[in-house]
Every structure is written in C-alpha cells, then in structure tokens.
Amino acid sequence: MNMTSDKTRLEAWALFLEAHARLVQTLEAELEAETGLPLTWYDVLAQLSAAPEGRLRMSDLYQSLLLSKSGLTRRIDRMVEVGLVERKGCPGDRRGVFAVLTPKGREILRAAAPLHCAGVERHFGEHIDETELATFRRVLTKIIADLGDGAERQCESALDEGA
C-alpha cells in the first residue's frame, strides 16, 4: 500500500522492542536494588495478592504470567525456599496445587509495590499524556485481541489436521 508508512511501522516495531528491553532492564535493576526482589518474583507476588485469599492454582498462575508450566514450578520452588509463598493442596481436586502468599510474602510485596509502581510511572507513565494514553491502550488491546484469535485459529487448524 503505502511504502512510507510501512517502513515507519517497521521502525515503530523496532522502537517497541527497544523500549521494552530497556524498560524491563531498568525496572528490574531498580527493583532488585531497592528491595532485593527480582521482577519475575514481584509479578508472582502481585498476581497472588490480587487474587482472593492470596492464592491461585498453579495452572491459572502460569497462564497469567505467560510462563510455561515447568517454568512456574521452578519459580515457585525458589520462592518457597525463601518463604515468600507456600504450596497447599487443593481440596476437591487432588491433582491441584495452590500457590499461597505467606505473611512474609505479603509484607515484602507491600514494601515493594509502591516503589515499583513509582518506577513504572517515572520511566513509562510520565511520557504518556491523557490523549496518548487512550491511543496506546486502544492499539495494544487490538493487537492482543488479534493474537488471541490467531492462537485459537491454530488450535482449530491443528484439530482440522487430525480429521
């Protein structure tokens, strides 16, 4: 269609990747320095604390963290070792396991959350005004929705092939 804007879109993709990499790197470094918490652990704590009773099934948790099953198993292993979370069996489904926030985990998150949020605001939010914010959210939401569709289509076609 429009060569100029196609090229510009590709550049936007490059900017997107660079911004992501640098933001994550910076926020990770700051969080680690301020609280000793890796960003990946923070994400686990945040998810759990947002859930009722501070606990979540392993399978819900790894999906919302965009992590593999085994990746979560191992991350939780490490966090259990340090006492930030516990594993609890799931009454009613004996296959299931809950990852549960410990008091220590809750307290550490309470200390870390404002610092991390401030970091996000400083490095990310600060640069987006009200109007831009609406655009940003709309675009990202569309992108994510479209990828969801794609994944579903993959499943369908995988099923089709089986037929």
Next chain:
Amino acid sequence: MNMTSDKTRLEAWALFLEAHARLVQTLEAELEAETGLPLTWYDVLAQLSAAPEGRLRMSDLYQSLLLSKSGLTRRIDRMVEVGLVERKGCPGDRRGVFAVLTPKGREILRAAAPLHCAGVERHFGEHIDETELATFRRVLTKIIADLGDGAERQCESALDEGA
C-alpha cells in the same frame, strides 16, 4: 495527581508487557516454522546485512542487539557452526573481531526478511493507523531517550562516588 489516570497508566504498562510477550512469541514461532530461523538469529543477520560490507565489530553488534558480550560470543559461535556468519580478524586492531555475513547467511536472510516483515505488519502494523503511528513513535522515542539519560546519570554518580 490524578488517581484514575495513574491506574490507567499502570494498566497500559500491563498491556504493553502482554502485547510484547505475545507478539514475540507468535513472530518467533511463525519465523521458525517458515524459515527454520530463530528470531534472535534473524536479528543478527538483519543487523549485519544493514551494515556496510555485511560486517560489524562484535562490540557494535552486541550493543545494538541489547545483548551481553558473552551472549553475543555464543550466539555467533552457533551461527558460525551452521555457516550463516564468519569471524574475521580486524586489521588495524588485533583485539577486534568482525562478524561477517556469509553468502549463505545473506541468502537465508533474503528469503526470511519478507516473511518476517509481513508477520510484523500482520500482527502489529495492521492495528495502527497513521495518526496512532505518530503518537506511538513519539511516546516510545521519549521513553527510550529518558532511559538513556538515566543510564548516563548512573555513570556520572558512579564516577562521583569514586571521587
């Protein structure tokens, strides 16, 4: 300041992370399926082919890939093994090493590039119209510029501490 928009900004950050993760995952899978090339290798090939004579110093390359020194050493090791790139000594600085695109590397990139770009267009570009594109680029550029400043400040303060 404005609690509502602060919360919205935090949500935008979450969307940003999710969009990134899903996009990279999807594009990686598609590229691998279509060309057998991991996205990280594609990035190397693309950088090299954009550079004069299809070659770049290791140190320039790892910086533009946002990768660690050793990370690049190893990535190039693997790509050399498969014949996509070569290492050449740098005349005039015997410490230096060039990573150089081989004919095979060039050819594989030529086949892969349009496919990958189409993927980026399909999953990313499609969802951004002309106006949004300008906003997107402006915001991301500001974010990156600010992070750059931060890194420099860290260096300065590190130097200050030494004094």
Next chain:
DNA sequence: CCTCGGTAGTTGCACAGTCAACTACTAAAA
C-alpha cells in the same frame, strides 16, 4: 623504550527457562 589503565573478546560457572516424558488424578463412557 616500558608501564599501566582501559578496551575487545572468550571462557567457566551458575541460573532461569523450555520441551517432552512421567505420575497422579478426574470425569465421562462402556
């Protein structure tokens, strides 16, 4: 000339993640 601070790249080690195979369990069908 030599020395010495700094840079280029590689290597050993450790860590966090994935995939595939496995165990244990559930639920639905025979």
Next chain:
DNA sequence: TTTTAGTAGTTGACTGTGCAACTACCGAGG
C-alpha cells in the same frame, strides 16, 4: 465397575543468557 481420554503438576535433559575472571591488545605518560 472398569476403561480411557484428558488435565495438573513435577522432573530430567538441554538451551540460552549473564557475570566475573581471564587473555590479548591498544595507546598515552613516564
């Protein structure tokens, strides 16, 4: 009830990356 397809989670083997230490080299000052 027994079988069987499918789900939940863990484990083993492997991959890719980072950090810190190391070698080799550059270039400026004595």
